[in-house]
Amino acid sequence: MNAPLIIYTSLVYGEIPSLAFFSAGIYLLLLYFAKKEQSFRRRLLYLICSLPMMMAAVAVRKNSLIVVIAAVIVLVWEWLRTRRHYLQFYAAMLVVCCI
Numbered sequence: 728m729n730a731p732l733i734i735y736t737s738l739v740y741g742e743i744p745s746l747a748f749f750s751a752g753i754y755l756l757l758l759y760f761a762k763k764e765q766s767f768r769r770r771l772l773y774l775i776c777s778l779p780m781m782m783a784a785v786a787v788r789k790n791s792l793i794v795v796i797a798a799v800i801v802l803v804w805e806w807l808r809t810r811r812h813y814l815q816f817y818a819a820m821l822v823v824c825c826i
Contacts (some may be wrong), residue, residue, distance in 0.1 A: 741787045741788040742788060742790075744787050744788075745784045745787040745788035745790070745791050746784075748780050748781070748783040748784035748787060748791070749780065749781060749784035749791045749794045749795075751777075751780045752777045752778075752780030752781040752784060752794075752798075753777075753794065753798065755773045755774070755776050755777035755780065756773070756774070756777045756798060756801075758770075758773045759773040759774050759777070760805070771813070774813075774817050778817070778820060778821060778824065781794075781795050781798065781821060781824075781825060782824045782825055785825040792825060795821060795822075795825050798821065799818045799821055799822055802814050802815075802817060802818040802821070803815070803818055806818065
């Protein structure tokens with residue numbers, strides 16, 4: 728029932744670092760969307776810092792691409808809603824850098 732983690736080594740290889748990277752990337756992306764009262768530079772810094780985190784998550788384990796696709800869908804939705812063109816650029820950079 729409760730087997731030690733060593734038995735699942737082939738399944739979790741790279742899973743924990745990938746989880747850490749995309750959790751940090753999603754956290755920074757959520758900070759961008761949640762902190763509307765902060766300055767534009769600070770919010771843009773959240774976006775810029777989330778890009779390498781997402782890239783590292785995909786580089787460590789390709790299953791993280793599912794999270795990146797979800798983030799791109801949210802970014803495109805937000806771009807369509809607000810027409811902030813840097814969101815379109817960020818979504819394109821995320822797709823290009825992670826594929």
